[in-house]
Amino acid sequence: MTNQKTLASLAVLVQSGKFDPVKLAEETFHRIEAHPDQSIFVGLTRERALKEAQGAANRLKAGRSLGLLDGLPVAWKDLFDLAGSVTTAGSIVFKDNAPAAADAPVVGALAAAGMISIGRTNMSEFAFSGLGINPHHGTPRNPASPDIDRIPGGSSSGSAAAVAAGLVPLAIGTDTGGSVRIPAAMTGIVGYKATRGRYAMKGVFPLAESLDSLGPLCHTVQDAVWADAAMHSLTAPVIRRSELADLALVIPETIVFDEAEPEVVAAFEAAIKRLQAAGVRVRRAPFPSFAAVFDLMARHGALVTAEAYALHRERLAGPEATRIDPRVVTRTRLGEKITLSDYIALLDARDQLIHETVESLGPGELIAHPTLPHVAPPIAPLLSDDELFFKVNAKTLRNTLIGNFLDFCGISIPCGTGAAGMPVGLLLSAPHHQDDRLLAAALAAEATIRGEA
Structure with a gap:
């Protein structure tokens, strides 16, 4: 075989x-x-x-x-x-x-x-x-x-x-x-x-x-x-590998490291040191737009919840709701509280935050941070405790949902191990429609991120 x-x-x-x-x-x-x-x-x-x-x-x-x-x-x-x-x-x-x-x-x-x-x-x-x-x-x-x-x-x-x-x-x-x-x-x-x-x-x-x-x-x-x-129907890839010495990264100091497991941070920082040693330029900076995403959700609700509720509202109001995972039902029904004015406010603010984030990046910079603040937790406690399920789910989604809201493209690459020897990912992100540049950089950086170079 x-x-x-x-x-x-x-x-x-x-x-x-x-x-x-x-x-x-x-x-x-x-x-x-x-x-x-x-x-x-x-x-x-x-x-x-x-x-x-x-x-x-x-x-x-x-x-x-x-x-x-x-x-x-x-x-x-x-x-x-x-x-x-x-x-x-x-x-x-x-x-x-x-x-x-x-x-x-x-x-x-x-x-x-x-x-x-x-x-x-x-x-x-x-x-x-x-x-x-x-x-x-x-x-x-x-x-x-x-x-x-x-x-x-x-x-x-x-x-x-x-x-x-x-x-x-x-x-x-x-x-x-x-x-x-x-x-x-x-x-x-x-x-x-x-x-x-x-x-x-x-x-x-x-x-x-x-x-x-x-x-x-x-x-x-x-x-x-x-x-x-x-x-997307190309007959062959057109992406060219970047040169490591041409890469520039910015590491956000906002949100993404909050309550992160020490082993996750250590694996990420070790990968960053390897990249710097290979000639990659790295700076650290606050990202107010990251915090603003969560402030918006606290005020108006989550965009994903509003749209998921609109999609499933008739299903949730009928007998089918009893055949759906209760935790999915609970999360989706939160969208019922999001008003049309809330939804429009989210969309308007989103456009502004996307613009502000892109403008804050230096020429050619990619954003780098841990994909997740923790390694994969055991299944059993999450099955038996709904409060824990929702808490861990929110923390798990925290770093990555920023990229969806701000319309990034992103790639997670293994960068080492954390607690219990479980994998840790390093997330590289770029503004929307810069996928080719992101993938070209990831091709160049992958071996170093993994510690294989």
Whole structure:
């Protein structure tokens, strides 16, 4: 069996003819079915995958490869429409819905690149939690914690776990408040949140459309670059690796280090020292706009809550509410208290804060801080204590939701370990639509951030 790891390593085997795409797909299903954690996937698309794999095999034998991703597996968070499969958004409420009539465009884009859709991954119900807990399908265990069952992070919990466990080299998630970057940091992989709108959102079940974005979970920045290109229908990546000596970072002194675990701060600071030693310019500065995001939420409510309530209000008012995770119901119903004037005030203030933040950055600067203030906590206490659940959920989402509100793109890269040897992530962020620059910098900095350079 192959040691399924990065897209790049698999591509070498497949493109050279040393490994057949059909064999790779069959091996992938065997890994998934034999894995001790059966809560990572909520559905497999075996018939589709084997048909796609056979098509890839035929192309490769005929010398007509579609490119680097042809014949490689991908898994999808259970928010993406896959033709012939029911999109349930992690909820039993939708389990009897009709199958999707067509692929979401982003699914179609990876299929056009030759990728093999393996199935649907588990998630927080309706994507409304940063912890990844799901009472209907079970909560995927964090593969980075072999001894204690810890959360994988959410809401793209199954997507992160599938990659971290070596079941697939790539999974696609969504990120409304951190749902790609959080599970990536907790499981020790790379998670890239693209600028909102970089990829087509049609056929992706929403949470809050003014905040929703998509992105890949994978093992390396290089893999994220390959996936990104295919997701917006480029035939090959166009991103060039930056030079480390040309990079400049600013570390916020506001919010992101509050109540952070000492081990997390130590791992982050060690990575920053390595970057400085390699020639990266680093400064530290207060970010009043970060504090303003939370002041706004305290006054007017959260934008995500307002939009989630608008989406689900009829569902919450009917009998379906009894079939939804009570914690999701509780959080969503908070949106009922947010008035139209509150919502407009949030949108107006958001535009101003985005402008102020971008103006505060020096030429070419990226923002760097710990992805999370803590490592992945154990699952059991969160299941038994709702007060603890909400407290930990709020803290987990805190650092990353700033980027969603301010319309950043961001990428979480493993930078070391914290308490109990659990992974710590370093988050690099850039203003909206500066994704190519962010990814170019991440390519250059990844080895140093990981301590491998």
